[in-house]
Amino acid sequence: MPGDRLRRILAELSDGENVWPAARLCAVGPQLTGMKGAGVMLMSDDVPRGSLCSSDEVSQLIEELQYTLGEGPCVDAYQRDTIVSEPDLADPQTPRWFAFTPPVLQAGVRAVFGFPLRVGTVRLGALDLYRDRPGDLSSDQHADALVLADVTARWVLDAQAGAPSGVVAEQLEAGADFHFAVHNAAGIVSVQEGISVTDALIRLRAFAYSHDRLLDDVAQDVIARRLRLG
Amino acid sequence: MTREADVVRSLVEMADTLVDDYDVVDLLTGLTDRCVTLLGVSAAGVMLASPSGSLGLVASSSEAMRLLELFELQAQEGPCLDAYRTGVRVDQEDLRAGYGRWPLFSPAAVRAGFQSAVALPLRLREVTLGALNLFRTTRPPIGEADVIVARAFADLAALSILQHRASAEAQRLNEQLSAALSSRIVIEQAKGVISERAGVDLAEAFARLRGYARNANLPLTAVARAAVDGTLDPRAWTSARG
Numbered sequence: 001m002p003g004d005r006l007r008r009i010l011a012e013l014s015d016g017e018n019v020w021p022a023a024r025l026c027a028v029g030p031q032l033t034g035m036k037g038a039g040v041m042l043m044s045d046d047v048p049r050g051s052l053c054s055s056d057e058v059s060q061l062i063e064e065l066q067y068t069l070g071e072g073p074c075v076d077a078y079q080r081d082t083i084v085s086e087p088d089l090a091d092p093q094t095p096r097w098f099a100f101t102p103p104v105l106q107a108g109v110r111a112v113f114g115f116p117l118r119v120g121t122v123r124l125g126a127l128d129l130y131r132d133r134p135g136d137l138s139s140d141q142h143a144d145a146l147v148l149a150d151v152t153a154r155w156v157l158d159a160q161a162g163a164p165s166g167v168v169a170e171q172l173e174a175g176a177d178f179h180f181a182v183h184n185a186a187g188i189v190s191v192q193e194g195i196s197v198t199d200a201l202i203r204l205r206a207f208a209y210s211h212d213r214l215l216d217d218v219a220q221d222v223i224a225r226r227l228r229l230g
Numbered sequence: 231m232t233r234e235a236d237v238v239r240s241l242v243e244m245a246d247t248l249v250d251d252y253d254v255v256d257l258l259t260g261l262t263d264r265c266v267t268l269l270g271v272s273a274a275g276v277m278l279a280s281p282s283g284s285l286g287l288v289a290s291s292s293e294a295m296r297l298l299e300l301f302e303l304q305a306q307e308g309p310c311l312d313a314y315r316t317g318v319r320v321d322q323e324d325l326r327a328g329y330g331r332w333p334l335f336s337p338a339a340v341r342a343g344f345q346s347a348v349a350l351p352l353r354l355r356e357v358t359l360g361a362l363n364l365f366r367t368t369r370p371p372i373g374e375a376d377v378i379v380a381r382a383f384a385d386l387a388a389l390s391i392l393q394h395r396a397s398a399e400a401q402r403l404n405e406q407l408s409a410a411l412s413s414r415i416v417i418e419q420a421k422g423v424i425s426e427r428a429g430v431d432l433a434e435a436f437a438r439l440r441g442y443a444r445n446a447n448l449p450l451t452a453v454a455r456a457a458v459d460g461t462l463d464p465r466a467w468t469s470a471r472g
Contacts (some may be wrong), residue, residue: 003283005282064342067252082405083405120458143404146405150280180418184422185428186422187418187424187458188422191427197419
Protein backbone atom coordinates (compact mmCIF):
# COMPACT_ATOMS: atom_id res chain seq x y z
CA MET A 1 0.00 0.00 0.00
CA PRO A 2 1.72 3.18 -1.13
CA GLY A 3 1.98 6.20 1.12
CA ASP A 4 0.62 9.61 0.20
CA ARG A 5 3.89 10.90 -1.14
CA LEU A 6 4.34 7.88 -3.40
CA ARG A 7 0.78 8.17 -4.64
CA ARG A 8 1.31 11.81 -5.57
CA ILE A 9 4.56 11.05 -7.39
CA LEU A 10 3.02 8.14 -9.30
CA ALA A 11 0.15 10.37 -10.34
CA GLU A 12 2.62 12.97 -11.68
CA LEU A 13 4.52 10.29 -13.55
CA SER A 14 1.51 8.68 -15.11
CA ASP A 15 -0.05 11.96 -16.23
CA GLY A 16 -3.48 10.44 -16.55
CA GLU A 17 -2.28 7.66 -18.78
CA ASN A 18 -0.71 4.58 -17.41
CA VAL A 19 2.36 4.83 -19.58
CA TRP A 20 5.64 6.43 -18.65
CA PRO A 21 8.79 6.03 -20.63
CA ALA A 22 12.23 6.59 -19.11
CA ALA A 23 12.32 10.14 -20.40
CA ARG A 24 9.31 10.98 -18.27
CA LEU A 25 11.18 10.12 -15.05
CA CYS A 26 13.73 12.80 -15.84
CA ALA A 27 11.24 15.22 -17.35
CA VAL A 28 9.03 15.19 -14.26
CA GLY A 29 11.90 14.88 -11.77
CA PRO A 30 12.86 18.57 -11.60
CA GLN A 31 9.36 19.91 -11.02
CA LEU A 32 8.62 17.15 -8.51
CA THR A 33 11.68 17.94 -6.44
CA GLY A 34 11.85 21.68 -7.08
CA MET A 35 15.14 21.40 -8.96
CA LYS A 36 16.37 22.76 -12.29
CA GLY A 37 17.23 19.41 -13.81
CA ALA A 38 17.43 15.67 -13.20
CA GLY A 39 19.27 12.73 -14.66
CA VAL A 40 19.56 9.00 -14.03
CA MET A 41 22.91 7.24 -14.30
CA LEU A 42 23.03 3.47 -14.49
CA MET A 43 26.05 1.81 -12.93
CA SER A 44 27.45 -1.61 -12.23
CA ASP A 45 30.68 -2.89 -10.71
CA ASP A 46 31.53 0.62 -9.50
CA VAL A 47 31.60 1.97 -13.06
CA PRO A 48 29.08 4.28 -14.80
CA ARG A 49 27.43 2.33 -17.61
CA GLY A 50 25.39 5.07 -19.19
CA SER A 51 22.63 7.56 -18.78
CA LEU A 52 19.02 6.40 -18.63
CA CYS A 53 17.65 9.87 -19.17
CA SER A 54 18.36 13.54 -18.55
CA SER A 55 15.94 16.45 -18.39
CA ASP A 56 18.01 19.08 -20.21
CA GLU A 57 21.40 19.80 -21.75
CA VAL A 58 23.03 20.67 -18.45
CA SER A 59 21.83 17.41 -16.90
CA GLN A 60 23.17 15.63 -19.93
CA LEU A 61 26.54 17.27 -19.36
CA ILE A 62 26.47 16.21 -15.69
CA GLU A 63 25.87 12.62 -16.81
CA GLU A 64 28.48 12.67 -19.56
CA LEU A 65 31.18 14.11 -17.33
CA GLN A 66 30.57 11.49 -14.67
CA TYR A 67 30.66 8.78 -17.30
CA THR A 68 33.96 10.02 -18.72
CA LEU A 69 35.65 11.10 -15.50
CA GLY A 70 34.29 8.44 -13.17
CA GLU A 71 33.57 11.04 -10.47
CA GLY A 72 30.62 13.13 -9.36
CA PRO A 73 27.49 12.93 -7.21
CA CYS A 74 26.05 9.80 -8.88
CA VAL A 75 29.32 7.92 -8.71
CA ASP A 76 29.68 8.73 -5.00
CA ALA A 77 26.02 7.99 -4.22
CA TYR A 78 26.34 4.61 -5.91
CA GLN A 79 29.74 3.64 -4.54
CA ARG A 80 29.02 4.73 -0.97
CA ASP A 81 25.39 3.69 -1.12
CA THR A 82 24.33 6.94 0.48
CA ILE A 83 22.77 10.30 -0.39
CA VAL A 84 25.32 12.82 -1.59
CA SER A 85 24.64 16.54 -1.43
CA GLU A 86 26.70 19.51 -2.45
CA PRO A 87 24.61 22.61 -1.79
CA ASP A 88 27.28 24.93 -3.21
CA LEU A 89 29.74 23.70 -5.79
CA ALA A 90 31.44 27.13 -5.84
CA ASP A 91 32.18 26.86 -2.13
CA PRO A 92 32.05 23.15 -1.34
CA GLN A 93 31.96 21.81 2.21
CA THR A 94 34.09 18.89 1.08
CA PRO A 95 36.69 19.50 -1.62
CA ARG A 96 36.08 16.74 -4.17
CA TRP A 97 35.38 16.09 -7.85
CA PHE A 98 38.30 18.23 -9.02
CA ALA A 99 37.79 17.39 -12.68
CA PHE A 100 33.98 17.38 -12.59
CA THR A 101 33.38 20.67 -10.77
CA PRO A 102 34.87 23.38 -13.06
CA PRO A 103 32.96 22.45 -16.25
CA VAL A 104 29.60 22.03 -14.47
CA LEU A 105 30.06 25.33 -12.62
CA GLN A 106 30.71 26.92 -15.96
CA ALA A 107 27.52 25.38 -17.31
CA GLY A 108 25.63 27.18 -14.55
CA VAL A 109 25.26 24.43 -11.96
CA ARG A 110 25.53 25.56 -8.33
CA ALA A 111 24.11 22.70 -6.28
CA VAL A 112 24.06 18.95 -7.02
CA PHE A 113 22.52 16.00 -5.24
CA GLY A 114 22.88 12.26 -5.82
CA PHE A 115 20.40 9.62 -4.62
CA PRO A 116 21.33 5.93 -4.90
CA LEU A 117 18.99 3.59 -6.80
CA ARG A 118 18.84 0.56 -4.56
CA VAL A 119 16.67 -2.37 -3.59
CA GLY A 120 18.36 -3.96 -0.58
CA THR A 121 21.71 -5.32 -1.77
CA VAL A 122 20.82 -4.48 -5.34
CA ARG A 123 22.43 -1.25 -6.51
CA LEU A 124 21.58 0.04 -9.95
CA GLY A 125 22.95 3.56 -10.23
CA ALA A 126 21.88 6.98 -9.01
CA LEU A 127 19.47 9.82 -9.59
CA ASP A 128 21.06 13.24 -9.78
CA LEU A 129 19.41 16.57 -9.34
CA TYR A 130 20.89 19.98 -9.93
CA ARG A 131 20.01 23.61 -9.35
CA ASP A 132 21.45 26.84 -10.72
CA ARG A 133 21.60 28.50 -7.32
CA PRO A 134 23.19 27.35 -4.09
CA GLY A 135 21.18 25.88 -1.25
CA ASP A 136 20.21 22.65 0.39
CA LEU A 137 17.11 20.62 -0.36
CA SER A 138 14.09 21.32 1.79
CA SER A 139 12.92 18.31 3.79
CA ASP A 140 9.98 17.93 1.41
CA GLN A 141 12.20 18.00 -1.68
CA HIS A 142 14.54 15.57 0.01
CA ALA A 143 11.73 13.12 0.79
CA ASP A 144 10.36 13.48 -2.76
CA ALA A 145 13.78 12.75 -4.21
CA LEU A 146 14.12 9.64 -2.01
CA VAL A 147 10.78 8.34 -3.22
CA LEU A 148 11.57 9.22 -6.85
CA ALA A 149 14.85 7.28 -6.55
CA ASP A 150 12.89 4.32 -5.18
CA VAL A 151 10.41 4.43 -8.05
CA THR A 152 13.25 4.77 -10.56
CA ALA A 153 15.04 1.71 -9.12
CA ARG A 154 11.87 -0.36 -9.58
CA TRP A 155 11.42 1.10 -13.03
CA VAL A 156 14.94 0.02 -14.06
CA LEU A 157 14.34 -3.54 -12.82
CA ASP A 158 11.00 -3.73 -14.61
CA ALA A 159 12.40 -2.33 -17.84
CA GLN A 160 15.15 -4.94 -17.76
CA ALA A 161 12.55 -7.63 -17.18
CA GLY A 162 10.85 -6.55 -20.39
CA ALA A 163 7.76 -5.44 -18.53
CA PRO A 164 5.07 -3.79 -20.61
CA SER A 165 4.89 -0.06 -19.95
CA GLY A 166 2.50 0.90 -17.22
CA VAL A 167 3.10 -2.27 -15.30
CA VAL A 168 5.60 -0.57 -12.98
CA ALA A 169 3.01 1.90 -11.82
CA GLU A 170 0.49 -0.89 -11.28
CA GLN A 171 2.98 -2.92 -9.24
CA LEU A 172 3.93 0.09 -7.15
CA GLU A 173 0.30 1.03 -6.61
CA ALA A 174 -0.44 -2.51 -5.50
CA GLY A 175 2.53 -2.42 -3.15
CA ALA A 176 3.84 -5.66 -4.68
CA ASP A 177 7.39 -4.67 -3.99
CA PHE A 178 6.89 -4.09 -0.32
CA HIS A 179 6.37 -7.76 0.34
CA PHE A 180 9.33 -9.46 1.93
CA ALA A 181 8.50 -12.60 -0.06
CA VAL A 182 9.77 -10.97 -3.27
CA HIS A 183 13.17 -10.37 -1.67
CA ASN A 184 13.32 -13.81 -0.06
CA ALA A 185 12.55 -15.36 -3.44
CA ALA A 186 15.23 -13.25 -5.15
CA GLY A 187 17.78 -14.66 -2.69
CA ILE A 188 16.60 -18.22 -3.33
CA VAL A 189 16.63 -17.84 -7.13
CA SER A 190 20.11 -16.28 -7.06
CA VAL A 191 21.51 -19.44 -5.41
CA GLN A 192 19.46 -21.86 -7.52
CA GLU A 193 20.51 -20.27 -10.79
CA GLY A 194 23.96 -19.06 -9.80
CA ILE A 195 23.11 -15.45 -10.68
CA SER A 196 23.22 -12.13 -8.82
CA VAL A 197 20.27 -11.00 -6.71
CA THR A 198 19.82 -8.16 -9.21
CA ASP A 199 19.37 -10.66 -12.03
CA ALA A 200 17.17 -12.81 -9.81
CA LEU A 201 14.86 -9.86 -9.13
CA ILE A 202 14.66 -9.21 -12.88
CA ARG A 203 13.98 -12.92 -13.62
CA LEU A 204 11.18 -13.03 -11.06
CA ARG A 205 9.56 -10.01 -12.65
CA ALA A 206 10.03 -11.32 -16.17
CA PHE A 207 8.40 -14.62 -15.13
CA ALA A 208 5.47 -12.84 -13.48
CA TYR A 209 4.86 -10.63 -16.53
CA SER A 210 5.21 -13.34 -19.14
CA HIS A 211 2.84 -15.63 -17.20
CA ASP A 212 0.50 -12.79 -16.32
CA ARG A 213 0.83 -13.51 -12.62
CA LEU A 214 1.32 -11.33 -9.55
CA LEU A 215 4.94 -10.90 -8.48
CA ASP A 216 4.06 -11.75 -4.90
CA ASP A 217 2.35 -15.03 -5.90
CA VAL A 218 5.34 -16.08 -7.99
CA ALA A 219 7.58 -15.29 -5.01
CA GLN A 220 5.41 -17.40 -2.67
CA ASP A 221 5.70 -20.36 -5.06
CA VAL A 222 9.48 -20.00 -5.18
CA ILE A 223 9.66 -19.91 -1.36
CA ALA A 224 7.46 -23.00 -1.07
CA ARG A 225 9.79 -24.64 -3.67
CA ARG A 226 6.73 -25.26 -5.86
CA LEU A 227 8.29 -23.29 -8.67
CA ARG A 228 11.81 -23.15 -10.02
CA LEU A 229 12.77 -20.53 -12.59
CA GLY A 230 15.35 -21.22 -15.24
CA MET B 231 17.11 -11.20 39.31
CA THR B 232 13.90 -9.23 39.72
CA ARG B 233 12.00 -8.04 36.70
CA GLU B 234 12.78 -4.42 37.54
CA ALA B 235 16.48 -5.22 37.53
CA ASP B 236 16.08 -7.02 34.19
CA VAL B 237 14.31 -4.02 32.71
CA VAL B 238 16.92 -1.58 33.93
CA ARG B 239 19.69 -3.81 32.65
CA SER B 240 18.00 -4.00 29.25
CA LEU B 241 17.69 -0.23 29.02
CA VAL B 242 21.33 0.20 29.96
CA GLU B 243 22.41 -2.42 27.43
CA MET B 244 20.39 -0.80 24.67
CA ALA B 245 21.71 2.65 25.55
CA ASP B 246 25.23 1.19 25.45
CA THR B 247 24.83 -0.09 21.93
CA LEU B 248 23.92 3.40 20.74
CA VAL B 249 27.44 4.60 21.40
CA ASP B 250 29.03 2.34 18.82
CA ASP B 251 28.33 2.16 15.12
CA TYR B 252 25.36 -0.09 15.75
CA ASP B 253 22.98 -1.80 13.40
CA VAL B 254 19.41 -0.46 13.56
CA VAL B 255 17.72 -3.71 12.58
CA ASP B 256 19.80 -5.64 15.10
CA LEU B 257 19.02 -3.21 17.90
CA LEU B 258 15.30 -3.18 17.15
CA THR B 259 15.17 -6.98 16.87
CA GLY B 260 16.80 -7.12 20.31
CA LEU B 261 14.17 -4.71 21.57
CA THR B 262 11.31 -6.88 20.30
CA ASP B 263 12.96 -9.94 21.91
CA ARG B 264 13.12 -8.10 25.22
CA CYS B 265 9.45 -7.18 24.98
CA VAL B 266 8.68 -10.90 24.79
CA THR B 267 11.08 -12.06 27.50
CA LEU B 268 10.49 -9.24 30.00
CA LEU B 269 6.90 -8.23 29.40
CA GLY B 270 3.85 -10.41 29.34
CA VAL B 271 3.52 -10.28 25.57
CA SER B 272 3.66 -13.09 22.99
CA ALA B 273 5.02 -11.19 20.02
CA ALA B 274 6.35 -7.75 19.21
CA GLY B 275 7.38 -5.83 16.11
CA VAL B 276 8.65 -2.42 15.07
CA MET B 277 7.34 -0.71 11.95
CA LEU B 278 8.90 2.45 10.53
CA ALA B 279 7.55 5.00 8.09
CA SER B 280 9.34 5.28 4.77
CA PRO B 281 9.79 8.69 3.15
CA SER B 282 6.96 7.67 0.81
CA GLY B 283 4.64 7.71 3.82
CA SER B 284 4.00 3.98 4.09
CA LEU B 285 4.86 1.74 7.06
CA GLY B 286 7.29 -1.14 6.72
CA LEU B 287 8.39 -3.79 9.20
CA VAL B 288 11.96 -3.45 10.39
CA ALA B 289 12.15 -5.93 13.28
CA SER B 290 10.03 -8.57 14.93
CA SER B 291 10.37 -11.03 17.80
CA SER B 292 9.68 -13.97 15.52
CA GLU B 293 10.15 -14.64 11.84
CA ALA B 294 7.05 -16.81 11.63
CA MET B 295 5.31 -16.15 8.32
CA ARG B 296 1.96 -15.56 10.03
CA LEU B 297 3.41 -12.80 12.15
CA LEU B 298 5.31 -11.18 9.28
CA GLU B 299 2.16 -11.16 7.18
CA LEU B 300 0.33 -9.48 10.01
CA PHE B 301 2.82 -6.62 9.87
CA GLU B 302 2.68 -6.42 6.09
CA LEU B 303 -1.10 -6.01 6.35
CA GLN B 304 -0.55 -3.02 8.60
CA ALA B 305 0.76 -0.98 5.72
CA GLN B 306 -2.97 -0.79 4.92
CA GLU B 307 -4.69 -0.90 8.29
CA GLY B 308 -4.18 -1.89 11.89
CA PRO B 309 -3.03 -0.61 15.27
CA CYS B 310 0.48 0.34 14.01
CA LEU B 311 -0.88 2.50 11.23
CA ASP B 312 -3.36 4.17 13.61
CA ALA B 313 -0.67 4.79 16.24
CA TYR B 314 1.64 6.20 13.57
CA ARG B 315 -1.04 8.46 12.06
CA THR B 316 -2.44 9.77 15.33
CA GLY B 317 0.76 9.75 17.36
CA VAL B 318 -1.09 8.23 20.31
CA ARG B 319 -1.24 4.76 21.81
CA VAL B 320 -3.76 2.33 20.33
CA ASP B 321 -5.31 -0.45 22.44
CA GLN B 322 -7.35 -3.36 21.24
CA GLU B 323 -8.12 -5.46 24.29
CA ASP B 324 -10.18 -7.92 22.30
CA LEU B 325 -9.18 -8.38 18.68
CA ARG B 326 -12.44 -10.24 17.98
CA ALA B 327 -14.28 -7.04 18.83
CA GLY B 328 -12.08 -5.12 16.38
CA TYR B 329 -13.37 -6.62 13.14
CA GLY B 330 -15.21 -3.44 12.28
CA ARG B 331 -12.22 -1.24 13.05
CA TRP B 332 -9.74 -3.26 10.96
CA PRO B 333 -11.66 -5.69 8.73
CA LEU B 334 -8.48 -7.20 7.22
CA PHE B 335 -6.09 -7.02 10.12
CA SER B 336 -8.28 -8.20 13.01
CA PRO B 337 -9.38 -11.55 11.54
CA ALA B 338 -5.79 -12.22 10.41
CA ALA B 339 -4.51 -11.48 13.92
CA VAL B 340 -7.13 -13.78 15.45
CA ARG B 341 -6.24 -16.53 12.96
CA ALA B 342 -2.60 -16.12 13.99
CA GLY B 343 -3.71 -16.86 17.56
CA PHE B 344 -3.65 -13.40 19.10
CA GLN B 345 -6.27 -12.05 21.49
CA SER B 346 -5.15 -8.50 22.17
CA ALA B 347 -2.83 -5.88 20.72
CA VAL B 348 -1.26 -2.59 21.72
CA ALA B 349 0.58 -0.18 19.43
CA LEU B 350 2.80 2.58 20.78
CA PRO B 351 3.95 5.40 18.51
CA LEU B 352 7.72 5.82 18.17
CA ARG B 353 8.09 9.51 18.69
CA LEU B 354 10.97 11.90 18.68
CA ARG B 355 9.80 15.29 19.85
CA GLU B 356 7.00 16.23 17.44
CA VAL B 357 7.80 13.64 14.81
CA THR B 358 6.31 10.15 14.72
CA LEU B 359 8.71 7.65 13.15
CA GLY B 360 6.61 4.50 13.28
CA ALA B 361 5.17 2.23 15.95
CA LEU B 362 5.98 -0.60 18.34
CA ASN B 363 3.36 -3.33 18.24
CA LEU B 364 2.72 -5.81 21.05
CA PHE B 365 0.52 -8.90 20.84
CA ARG B 366 -0.78 -11.31 23.45
CA THR B 367 -2.20 -14.77 22.81
CA THR B 368 -3.88 -15.21 26.19
CA ARG B 369 -6.22 -13.32 28.50
CA PRO B 370 -6.07 -10.85 30.24
CA PRO B 371 -4.87 -8.12 27.83
CA ILE B 372 -1.42 -6.58 28.12
CA GLY B 373 -1.05 -4.98 31.56
CA GLU B 374 -0.46 -1.30 32.25
CA ALA B 375 2.90 -1.92 33.98
CA ASP B 376 4.12 -3.75 30.90
CA VAL B 377 2.96 -0.95 28.63
CA ILE B 378 4.93 1.56 30.70
CA VAL B 379 8.11 -0.46 30.24
CA ALA B 380 7.34 -0.88 26.54
CA ARG B 381 6.91 2.89 26.37
CA ALA B 382 10.47 3.32 27.68
CA PHE B 383 11.70 0.82 25.09
CA ALA B 384 9.83 2.67 22.36
CA ASP B 385 11.33 6.02 23.38
CA LEU B 386 14.80 4.56 23.34
CA ALA B 387 14.12 3.00 19.95
CA ALA B 388 13.01 6.35 18.55
CA LEU B 389 16.18 7.97 19.84
CA SER B 390 18.31 5.17 18.49
CA ILE B 391 17.04 5.69 14.96
CA LEU B 392 18.65 9.07 14.83
CA GLN B 393 22.26 8.35 15.54
CA HIS B 394 23.18 11.94 16.27
CA ARG B 395 20.78 13.91 18.34
CA ALA B 396 22.28 17.22 17.21
CA SER B 397 21.23 16.62 13.62
CA ALA B 398 17.68 15.60 14.34
CA GLU B 399 16.32 17.46 11.34
CA ALA B 400 13.83 16.01 8.92
CA GLN B 401 16.32 15.20 6.15
CA ARG B 402 18.59 13.22 8.37
CA LEU B 403 15.58 11.43 9.77
CA ASN B 404 14.29 10.50 6.32
CA GLU B 405 17.70 9.19 5.43
CA GLN B 406 17.88 7.07 8.57
CA LEU B 407 14.39 5.66 8.11
CA SER B 408 15.08 4.89 4.49
CA ALA B 409 18.38 3.20 5.45
CA ALA B 410 16.68 1.11 8.15
CA LEU B 411 14.00 -0.09 5.73
CA SER B 412 16.64 -0.78 3.10
CA SER B 413 18.64 -2.82 5.66
CA ARG B 414 15.59 -4.93 6.24
CA ILE B 415 15.39 -5.71 2.50
CA VAL B 416 19.08 -6.69 2.54
CA ILE B 417 18.27 -9.10 5.37
CA GLU B 418 15.26 -10.54 3.51
CA GLN B 419 17.45 -11.18 0.45
CA ALA B 420 20.05 -12.84 2.68
CA LYS B 421 17.38 -15.02 4.31
CA GLY B 422 16.51 -16.33 0.84
CA VAL B 423 20.15 -17.03 0.02
CA ILE B 424 20.82 -18.86 3.31
CA SER B 425 17.55 -20.76 3.15
CA GLU B 426 18.51 -22.18 -0.25
CA ARG B 427 22.16 -22.83 0.64
CA ALA B 428 21.44 -24.55 3.93
CA GLY B 429 18.13 -26.15 2.98
CA VAL B 430 16.27 -24.53 5.88
CA ASP B 431 13.16 -22.38 6.11
CA LEU B 432 13.30 -18.58 6.20
CA ALA B 433 12.87 -18.30 9.98
CA GLU B 434 15.78 -20.69 10.57
CA ALA B 435 17.82 -18.81 7.95
CA PHE B 436 17.32 -15.63 9.98
CA ALA B 437 18.32 -17.40 13.20
CA ARG B 438 21.56 -18.56 11.56
CA LEU B 439 22.27 -15.14 10.12
CA ARG B 440 21.78 -13.51 13.49
CA GLY B 441 23.73 -16.22 15.30
CA TYR B 442 26.65 -15.74 12.95
CA ALA B 443 26.62 -11.95 13.39
CA ARG B 444 26.49 -12.37 17.18
CA ASN B 445 29.36 -14.84 17.35
CA ALA B 446 31.51 -12.81 15.00
CA ASN B 447 30.46 -9.56 16.70
CA LEU B 448 29.58 -8.00 13.36
CA PRO B 449 26.62 -5.79 12.38
CA LEU B 450 23.66 -7.88 11.20
CA THR B 451 23.23 -5.94 7.94
CA ALA B 452 26.92 -6.26 7.06
CA VAL B 453 26.75 -10.03 7.52
CA ALA B 454 23.55 -10.17 5.47
CA ARG B 455 25.24 -8.21 2.68
CA ALA B 456 28.22 -10.60 2.76
CA ALA B 457 25.85 -13.57 2.63
CA VAL B 458 24.27 -12.19 -0.54
CA ASP B 459 27.58 -11.17 -2.14
CA GLY B 460 28.99 -14.63 -1.38
CA THR B 461 31.99 -13.05 0.35
CA LEU B 462 31.26 -15.18 3.43
CA ASP B 463 32.03 -18.87 3.17
CA PRO B 464 28.66 -20.43 2.25
CA ARG B 465 29.51 -23.32 4.58
CA ALA B 466 28.96 -20.91 7.48
CA TRP B 467 25.22 -21.41 7.01
CA THR B 468 25.11 -25.17 6.96
CA SER B 469 26.31 -25.55 10.55
CA ALA B 470 25.96 -22.25 12.41
CA ARG B 471 23.04 -21.90 14.80
CA GLY B 472 21.53 -18.85 16.42
